[in-house]
Amino acid sequence: MSKKILFVCTGNTCRSPMAEGFAKAEFQRLGLDYTAESAGLSADEGGANEKSILAMKEYGIDISDHTARQLTLEMTEDAERIYTMTAAQAYLLKQLIPSKKIFPLTDGGIQDPYGGSEEIYRNCAKEIKDAVEIIGEELHGTEACG
Numbered sequence: 001m002s003k004k005i006l007f008v009c010t011g012n013t014c015r016s017p018m019a020e021g022f023a024k025a026e027f028q029r030l031g032l033d034y035t036a037e038s039a040g041l042s043a044d045e046g047g048a049n050e051k052s053i054l055a056m057k058e059y060g061i062d063i064s065d066h067t068a069r070q071l072t073l074e075m076t077e078d079a080e081r082i083y084t085m086t087a088a089q090a091y092l093l094k095q096l097i098p099s100k101k102i103f104p105l106t107d108g109g110i111q112d113p114y115g116g117s118e119e120i121y122r123n124c125a126k127e128i129k130d131a132v133e134i135i136g137e138e139l140h141g142t143e144a145c146g
Contacts, residue, residue: 002033005135006079007105008089012040012068014121015085015110017048019128021061026136032143037079039071041089051118055125073097083135085110105131 007019016038023036048066056063076082076093082102084090086109093102106127113124 002035003080004035006082007038009085012043013049014052017063017066021063022129022132030140039069043068043070051121055121
């Protein structure tokens, strides 16, 4: 059974769906037995943001069928690791779910591109891609050792 990595942002329409998309591609590329999912701390119904979809298409990744979903306790219990887009989100989650498996995706945080230009979304996607590739390499190293 594959292990789950969960990506969390605010609304689950911009950053975490991009992280999920990059992670699925990276895990497949590296042959890792991991799955990726995403959720939001305050998600409403809807799909991925159109500018997120466009930014991901530039990498050959289609997230157009993504459906935003609210984070649940069950999702966190099933995840081996949980990555948030900011340190504040990681802090908040740790208050609700004391866990050593919650981490911010980057040290500086991934700024929310919501309402920004296509260029802002492209930059956000690149930041997320770089961070997810580092996670993929770390997981690849642990699978090789274990």
